[in-house]
Amino acid sequence: SNQKSHTILLGHIVEGKQTLDEVLISIFKGPNSYTGENVLEISCHGSPYIQQQIIQLFLRNGCRMADAGEFTLRAFLNGKMDLSQAEVVADLIASDNAAAHQIAIQQMRGGFSTEIKELREELLNFASLIELELDFAEEDVAFADRIAFKKLVNKIRIVLKRLIDSFAVGNVIKNGIPVAIVGAPNVGKSTLLNALLNEERALVSEIAGTTRDTIEDEISIGGIGFRFIDTAGIRETEDIVEGMGIKRTFEKIGKSQVVVYLIESPKFATHGALFKIEIDKIKTTYPQIPLVIVANKSDQLSDKEKVSISDEIEGIHHLSAKTGDGVETLKEKLMDFVNTGALRNNETIVTNTRHYNSLLKAFEEIDKVQLGLEEELPSDLMAIDVREALYHLGEI
Numbered sequence: 408s409n410q411k412s413h414t415i416l417l418g419h420i421v422e423g424k425q426t427l428d429e430v431l432i433s434i435f436k437g438p439n440s441y442t443g444e445n446v447l448e449i450s451c452h453g454s455p456y457i458q459q460q461i462i463q464l465f466l467r468n469g470c471r472m473a474d475a476g477e478f479t480l481r482a483f484l485n486g487k488m489d490l491s492q493a494e495v496v497a498d499l500i501a502s503d504n505a506a507a508h509q510i511a512i513q514q515m516r517g518g519f520s521t522e523i524k525e526l527r528e529e530l531l532n533f534a535s536l537i538e539l540e541l542d543f544a545e546e547d548v549a550f551a552d553r554i555a556f557k558k559l560v561n562k563i564r565i566v567l568k569r570l571i572d573s574f575a576v577g578n579v580i581k582n583g584i585p586v587a588i589v590g591a592p593n594v595g596k597s598t599l600l601n602a603l604l605n606e607e608r609a610l611v612s613e614i615a616g617t618t619r620d621t622i623e624d625e626i627s628i629g630g631i632g633f634r635f636i637d638t639a640g641i642r643e644t645e646d647i648v649e650g651m652g653i654k655r656t657f658e659k660i661g662k663s664q665v666v667v668y669l670i671e672s673p674k675f676a677t678h679g680a681l682f683k684i685e686i687d688k689i690k691t692t693y694p695q696i697p698l699v700i701v702a703n704k705s706d707q708l709s710d711k712e713k714v715s716i717s718d719e720i721e722g723i724h725h726l727s728a729k730t731g732d733g734v735e736t737l738k739e740k741l742m743d744f745v746n747t748g749a750l751r752n753n754e755t756i757v758t759n760t761r762h763y764n765s766l767l768k769a770f771e772e773i774d775k776v777q778l779g780l781e782e783e784l785p786s787d788l789m790a791i792d793v794r795e796a797l798y799h800l801g802e803i
Contacts, residue, residue, distance in 0.1 A: 412436035420449070422464050428457045442478055443485030491520050491803055494759055498581065505630030506580045510756050519755045519762070520803075522570075526563050527800045533559060534793045537786050553780060560777050563796075567770045570757050574766075577758035579664060583625045583634035584745060587660045589689065590669035591678075595703040599669060599728035600624065600637045603738070628738045631745050636663065660689065665697050665744050667737075672702045672725070675716050686720070697744050699724065701737065706730050765802040772796035 410416065414434050420427045431450040440446040451457055466472070474480075476497075483493040492515055499511035513519070533556050579585075588596045604624050625634045638656040660666055668689060670682045689698060702716055706727035713725050724740060726733025757763055775792040 410434050412439055420451070420461055420464070422460075427460050427464065428452055430461075438485070438487075441487065442481040443487045444481060489517075489520050491523075491759070491762060492517060494761070498758060503625070504580075504583075504627040504632035507632060509630075510577060510580065510758055513755065514758075519757070522566065522755055523800055523803050526566060527797060529559055530563060530793065530797060530800070534790070534797060537790050537793060557777075557780050560773060560780060564770065564773050564777060567766055567773060570755060571763065571766050571770060573755065574757040574763045577756040578760075580631060580756070581758040583632040584665065585634045585636060585659075585663045586665045586667060586741065587636045587638055587656070587663040588667045588669060589638055589656060589660065590703075591671065591681075591685075594669050594671045595728045596637050596669055599667075599701075599703060599726075599734075600635055602728045602731055602734050603635055629742045629745075631742065633741065657692070660693055660696065663696060665699065665741060666693070667699045667701055667741075669701050669703050672704045672713070672716065673707050675702070675719070679716075679719060683720070699737070699740055701726060703728050706732060762803050765799050768802075769796050769799035772799060 412435055416432045416434070417429070418432060419429050428451045433448040433450065435441070435446040435448070437444040437446075449461065451461055462472075479488075479493050479496045482488050483490065495511050495514040498507070499515055502508040502511050588600060590596050604626050625632050627633075636659050638659055666689060668686055671678070675682065686698070686700060700720055700723045702713070702720075702723050702725045704727060705713060705725040706729065708716075708725075716725075717723055724733065724737060726737055728734065757766065772792050772795040776789055776796060779789040779792060
């Protein structure tokens, strides 16, 4: 085509004498396109029928459907993006909250790749000097300044440690922070879940123990995705089906980042001892998981009664899932458990398991290099560890 790249044409797509649609055709000539190849984009009206007719027309005239991820594969093969950028495309598409989107965009724009590339180039420079020393081993010449090399290795070690540590945050942000809502049957867990989600998702019934399995849904709080898990409660029971649900409750608690234990405020006078037993059971079984204790149906109590409950259970949060009073404060409390420092500082956060494993291996080799420098090992031995570190950084 003689048309210039990055231009848009208005026209019609026709088949024989039939006009299928009036469309806009965008022209992107390689290498200045997403894939680095010549690309034609057709903007048609939103009718699924029109879209299918245009696609079928192109298929009948020698085109084929693209394979899953083929455009990104071509972009990678043509050098438009590196492997880590190509991998994050799926994360960008799947991002459903501000934090996940921010991380994906940063990596898509090469933030992670640039950081790793710079470290690798600096290490490669010293590696070449060490290799040069091996060529002149008989002359006992040192080309690589050991003091400068120690500083570089220490710098690389610090950066790799930060990236490795960021995976714990990045992984939960990418997949959503799991929060288990636990409590006695009919305490209002489903109602609280609905209040947090701002819509009806869980079955709410007057029959105790209705929620016999776990119900999950995700919302964004402060730009962070939270996966709320409404469970079957943990009361003792002889009911086989409900007992299976309680077993799953403990399994879900073990996989959660935060636990919300919900009690029914009006029943505290008669069930307070039981509530305390269950709270202690959760704390004892999962001491490493943050526990938020919430007193629901607080709209049915006087201020004096609320104070009395607060005196019995330290740090308890009063709310009414029915009226919504206290729900926003609970959201703020949940945000306190999320480490958003790296996000606020716009630091690189690792979310890909393959990247994480490569970083761990590179860190292990850098540790060996650092130890070799401290023990003044010969260049040929250190060169082996440096090559391995470069290899694992190159995997990313």
